[in-house]
Amino acid sequence: MRVSWDYSTGPLGGKTMTEDIADQIYNLQIKAYQLPIGETRLRLYEEALRIAEQSRDLDLIFPARIHMAYAAGAAGYEEKTMAALAWCLATFEDNEERFLEYEKTLLLLFQTFLSNISQYPNITRDKFEQLAGQLESLICRFGYSLRSVYLVRLWFAITIGDRLMAIESHAKYVSYPRDNLGRSVVSEDASEANLEFWYLSFLGETEKAIELASRIIAEKVSSNCVPHDTYNCVLRLLALLQRYEEADDYQKRGYRLIRNIRGFLELIGHQIAYLLHRGRTAAAIRMFERHLLWGLETFDLAARYRFYTAAKHLFTSLSQTKSTCKLSLPSSFPLYKESSEYNISQLIDWFDKETSSLATAFDQRNGNDFFSVVIPKQLKY
């Protein structure tokens, strides 16, 4: 699960945006802004940043890097966001007066990044606390609501499977007023509805989660992650209640929204699990083939874990009827075969090994068995 990488403004207007180079940057950003979320959009923002860097004008570089960081996060390249955010935070601390106009945008970027940070198992809980402390001190310094801090803590708790921390954080989170940070009200509504949906699902409040999901869909609540998350994550809940007509419809709509955005790799795992549950193995395999490259390349290890776990379930199920299968897989896959003929038990072993080592790393950090026990159960029903 990911927190939406969105904010309400278009290209950030810099005060020096008057010269040729600034126009060039601005035009690239406008072009990028009009594109759907994804790699091409990110590349245009990267190109704009590169031009800004050539100018060596910090007034151009700073906003260009914030832009790039958002686009990278939205496209599923949060490692790029991390590097950009680290630079922006440090530069902001050294030049606060100069970049004061970006304070909200930067805080929202920091908040969003931190909400998704559990995907790196080597970020210990102690490191998370340090980062949350840094966010809190910035939030307090600029007079914003601590709701953002507890929102981050709640996302962290949900994604590491810490029920107590989730309940405590949720209570605090709802007790502070909203302040939108850089988001529009609409985007804030969507983002908070999404968080509530995940929270209810996490607590096992199936009926309430479905009700909220139906409302999100009916009211066309929308942000970068909504209703993408909603369609895809309600599938299991609906399937458990055998509401297949809705679920089948949501599966199609949900996949259409996410199929071109690497940042939704985790949801592809949910899609594969649902297709397998419905006995649509061929469609599940097609989806696996199409997205395996994302799994191999991503730095989001939590998403990789879910995708690989769903793949392992898929091939385990397939192995009951056959021992080999023909697959179109990328050549960077370690078991890649020129012949396209794959031994299914070898595939299962490979995914088992990968998921086991990831689960160990995550569980060790989390101090529970959320990854090794709970998530695999959620992906097989």
Next chain:
Amino acid sequence: MFPLASPDQNRFQVELRGLIELLSQHLYSGPHVFIRELLQNGVDAIQARRQIEPKHEGAIEIEVVTSEESDPTIIFQDNGVGLTEAEVQQFLATIGQSSKRGEATSRPDDFLGQFGIGLLSCFTVSDEIIVLTRSAKGENQPGFEWRGSTDGTYSVRKLTEMIPIGTQVFLQPSTGYEDYFELQRILKLTRDYGSLLQPKISLTSNGKTDVINAKSPWQQDLTNPQVRENLLAYGTEVFDRNFLDVFPLHSTSGGVTGVAYVLSEAVHAGSSQPHRVYLKNMLLSTKSHDVLPEWAFFVQCIVNATQLHPTASRESFYDDTVLERTRDELGDCLRRYLVEMAQTQPRRFEQLIAVHHLAVKALAADDDECLELFADLLPFQTSLGTMTLGEFRKQNPVVRYVPSCDQFRQIAQVAASESLAVINAGYVYDVDILTRLSRIRPDFTLEEFDAVQLADRFEQLSQREREETLEFERLADLTLQRFKCAVEIAKFLPSDLPSLYVTDGNADFFRSVEQAQDVTEGVWSDMLGDLTRDAPSSYARLYLNYSNSLIQRICQLGQAEGQRRSVEMVYIQALLLGHFPLKKSEIKLLNEGLLGLLDWAVGGQNND
């Protein structure tokens, strides 16, 4: 404990003024919709009368009465079913009560309204509504007058004089809304909303009558060249832009018919065109974005739906399964149009692709059949110029590509000079299209081209040259080691290019991480360190071009310091040429290098 509340049932009080504000500011897009609502009520009343009298000829007459002494008055008259006294009390006095509601099965399909709030919209432009009505149900029904006011009061009076069967609505503008009663504005709004409606509609003012009705533009034979020309002109008039082509649309789901116009200019991927959409011949929206699939951004359409469900504002459709299926079916129409054109009129299709290759790529990325069919006609930027994939494949059995514009920029100049054909797949849809093609076409050999592979094609130095430059290469390599850049000397074209700096995607990423590491500490520094540990390590490579006279002279300089400074500057120049951002250490190098080079050139103390 609090005592339980009294069980008395109380009614909510509704403040009409507040409700009207809510309608005009939040539900409707503006006060002008009162015309639409009146037309809708008139059409539905006529349909209802036809249930009693199937041969009834419906008509709606609108009159704008102007005088110098008083405000203009709009009289809106239909010869529909009218209302009995009981119906006046029931439907005009209760908000949300609709004469058209009831079981979905008993409500005729051709009714437009259903929410019972249409007449209220007149309060957005008028403080008082006067309705005269006489029912068609039963013989010699008397007429009634209903007067409603924005203060929430109303009165009903039985008329002594006979009035025609049907309903007349009288409106005068409230202060500030006089503009909405101007004749030309009413004429335009009535035409916009009602020109395709079935009953005869006319607008009279100062003795002049305009007929509003027009023929649905799509209910004509599009194979007739003149009809097609007229339809193109109609599209230009409606959308205020030119079009290349027009073709029919049809969907059984949603009961949709209409036409799609192909834009005459290219639009960027992901843009969304506003479509003009009618519901049961009444204009619903001129800015509908959800009736066509997302890849269909190269057309604008005008369609009429009979079975899609409007939202309460009647300005868009519910996003339900019917709309979903409709979108798919209309998408099929567009697909068929392209496929048929590609098969039967390849020249025309090429012309279309020249403008809309992005849209066709978007479709091909979505649909294997189209991909198979269109692939060879799709244009790509290559190191040898822009060409179609078909042309490229005729000359190159192996399709080599780089996945990003950055990588393409690095290699394009050298690749072109070396006559090496490489596709720039850094644009939207390109990688997806190429990789999927390689899966569905057995004869399609695809190879991701690594910039480092380019070096395999470089001419190697002769043994003598190698021996002469070995020391220098080692020195250059050592000089740039701290920048994680290896140096190699080779010969390549163009000879005026002194060097070529190549990296892979990871090197760019490392560069950005190092930039951040330059300025961070503590937990951030740790995290960034973890990131680079997790990523496969990457070394950039600087190829010094021995075909270039400057590089030859640097090689032969015989002065270690001068060579070192020169290599540093060649490195910086290569970075700048490749649009690579400079790290702090490289900026320092640039500053020191320039000064050092000057110092060395003028024979300073470092000049050994």
